[in-house]
Amino acid sequence: MPQDELQSGDLGHRFDYAAAFTAGLLDPDRVPPDAVSGPNGKAAVKRYAVYRNNVTVSLIDALAASFPATLGITGPDFFRAMARFHIRETPPTSPLLFEYGHDFPDFIERYDYARPMPWLADVARLERAWLDAYHAADAEPLACVALGSIPPERLADTVFVPHPATRAMRSRYPVVTIFAANRRDRPVGRIEADGPEDALVTRPGLEVFVRHLPPGGAAFLDRLMAGEPLGAAAAAAFAETAEFDLAANIAGLLQAGAFTAAHQGG
Amino acid sequence: MNGLAPASRISKTSRFPAHPIAGLAGTSFKHEHLHAILGDGPKDGFFEVHAENYMGAGGPPHDALARIRRDYPVSLHGVCMSIGGPRPLDKVHLGRFKALVDRYEPALVSEHLAWSTHDTTYYNDLLPLPYTPATVSRVADHIDELQETIGRPILLENPSTYVLFAESTMSETDFIGALVQRTGCGLLLDVNNVFVSATNHGYSALSYLADFPLAHVGEIHLAGHAEQEDDEGDLLLIDSHDGPVADAVWKLFDIVIGQCGPLPTLIEWDSAIPDWPVLKAEAAAAQTILDHHGDSHQVFGKAHAAG
Numbered sequence: 218m219p220q221d222e223l224q225s226g227d228l229g230h231r232f233d234y235a236a237a238f239t240a241g242l243l244d245p246d247r248v249p250p251d252a253v254s255g256p257n258g259k260a261a262v263k264r265y266a267v268y269r270n271n272v273t274v275s276l277i278d279a280l281a282a283s284f285p286a287t288l289g290i291t292g293p294d295f296f297r298a299m300a301r302f303h304i305r306e307t308p309p310t311s312p313l314l315f316e317y318g319h320d321f322p323d324f325i326e327r328y329d330y331a332r333p334m335p336w337l338a339d340v341a342r343l344e345r346a347w348l349d350a351y352h353a354a355d356a357e358p359l360a361c362v363a364l365g366s367i368p369p370e371r372l373a374d375t376v377f378v379p380h381p382a383t384r385a386m387r388s389r390y391p392v393v394t395i396f397a398a399n400r401r402d403r404p405v406g407r408i409e410a411d412g413p414e415d416a417l418v419t420r421p422g423l424e425v426f427v428r429h430l431p432p433g434g435a436a437f438l439d440r441l442m443a444g445e446p447l448g449a450a451a452a453a454a455f456a457e458t459a460e461f462d463l464a465a466n467i468a469g470l471l472q473a474g475a476f477t478a479a480h481q482g483g
Numbered sequence: 484m485n486g487l488a489p490a491s492r493i494s495k496t497s498r499f500p501a502h503p504i505a506g507l508a509g510t511s512f513k514h515e516h517l518h519a520i521l522g523d524g525p526k527d528g529f530f531e532v533h534a535e536n537y538m539g540a541g542g543p544p545h546d547a548l549a550r551i552r553r554d555y556p557v558s559l560h561g562v563c564m565s566i567g568g569p570r571p572l573d574k575v576h577l578g579r580f581k582a583l584v585d586r587y588e589p590a591l592v593s594e595h596l597a598w599s600t601h602d603t604t605y606y607n608d609l610l611p612l613p614y615t616p617a618t619v620s621r622v623a624d625h626i627d628e629l630q631e632t633i634g635r636p637i638l639l640e641n642p643s644t645y646v647l648f649a650e651s652t653m654s655e656t657d658f659i660g661a662l663v664q665r666t667g668c669g670l671l672l673d674v675n676n677v678f679v680s681a682t683n684h685g686y687s688a689l690s691y692l693a694d695f696p697l698a699h700v701g702e703i704h705l706a707g708h709a710e711q712e713d714d715e716g717d718l719l720l721i722d723s724h725d726g727p728v729a730d731a732v733w734k735l736f737d738i739v740i741g742q743c744g745p746l747p748t749l750i751e752w753d754s755a756i757p758d759w760p761v762l763k764a765e766a767a768a769a770q771t772i773l774d775h776h777g778d779s780h781q782v783f784g785k786a787h788a789a790g
Contacts (some may be wrong), residue, residue: 233569234569234612234613234648234650235568235569235570235598235601235610235612236601236602238601238610238611239601239602239604239606239610242606249646251649252613252648252649252650253611253646253647253648253649254646254647254649255646255647255683255684255713255714255715256647256683256684256685256686257685259713259714259715259717260713260714260715261646261714262714263711263712263713263714263719264645264646264683264713264714264719265645265646267645267711267719267721268608268610268645268646271607271608272606272607272608275607275608276607278754279607308604308605308606309604309605309607310603310604310605311605312535312562312563312573312576312599312600312605312607313535313538313539314535314607315536315539350542351539351542351543352539352540352541352542352544353539353540353541353542354540354541355540355541355542355545356541381540381541382542420542423542423543423546
């Protein structure tokens, strides 16, 4: 090791080992840092590559574990190449790996090789919502009968508290159908659905459920989750589509465990 | 979100049985084994979990860990505190770690002599550091801060490494000894890491163990490793945790337990995870060695008392 590379005596560089060591961890073209070697001055190219490989492979594995349907659709080679690009562009900032990948769906949308699969980013978004629901705080969902205690004339003022796991997602593609087909341990047949599908993700107990929201359902739920009263949320949903069925949507959301409480606003 | 908030509300009353861990062999806890363990778990044993996997708010991970913790002692193993890094510890992460210690009352709490975060990036690997008086001081401050936060000593794990730093002026065993003296922490001796590092850097694992502060060891790790080659075509071992414990590592373990007496011993298996019976059998093999030395230690003890 040349003497001029040793900076241990320099107070200003005393703790530079981490900066020097990380510089090449996500960049395969960089040579190993000068500060490291094997024993007796042996070279450190393959030795340093062990760390670089651990970092990249473990992060690709983390994305593969979080996005199994996306992986199933693309196949492992395509997925791992795509994940590697994403990791180099947006490495994790939290040590909680189940939080990693919130930017991955947007990356997929921009990823040239994924252009022939325009629905792939939405499948990844739904998988990300699924994992958020899986780790969300536990809470007892609002029982279907609870609404009975609210006088009918006050229903329009009722405000719902969303369950911590509840997520709504809109898609121009049949995302629920594609997601469901690729999260089973069975071969995926031809998918006939081609219309848009909005998704509802809930976890009333320990199991995460993904449902198909009916027409207007996403607009309705978005407003309710934003704290708007039932009447205003229903009006927004009707404005979006005349097909909106208020009673069926309320019943469906309660049955799915989308809320923890309801109270009268105002 | 304030990571410290939940911990401050935890009462001092124990939520789980104490479950002593002394002299037991255990395994990594993997979710896919939950039902097999509940049906066919060890009569005596313990489970170790990676702390970060239980830092979500709720859901199945906490449900599974609570079920395991009711029946067994649990060892909480932190993987990414970055104790060995130059930057200050992440206060939010410290809070999350404390909340887990308070919630699950683990029998053992451990972390690594390594780092994994620098600036804003988390690298998800256990990265090495130079061994100098300056880094002793910095790492000791980090251990102090962690121990003060959780209100109990930790066990610090020796690393497996693939490179050496030119600026290192201390041996790894002297470095670890200095940390024990400065912080009062205990040690987690990973025997596979000793064997991997000794092979990779061309020294004897037995002489490393002779220099290691064995009196402060509170837990042993055993794991499998993989073989590669370095730039010169020499053997380079990788701490892969993806297979059975190597014969050479079993021999070193036997020597260590012969000297130290039975210590809680973990079979680590983190990738290419086998079916539960395979993992259970590895732990049973470790338990046999622990019991063998436990008996002879007892016999010596009794002979001593009688004499």
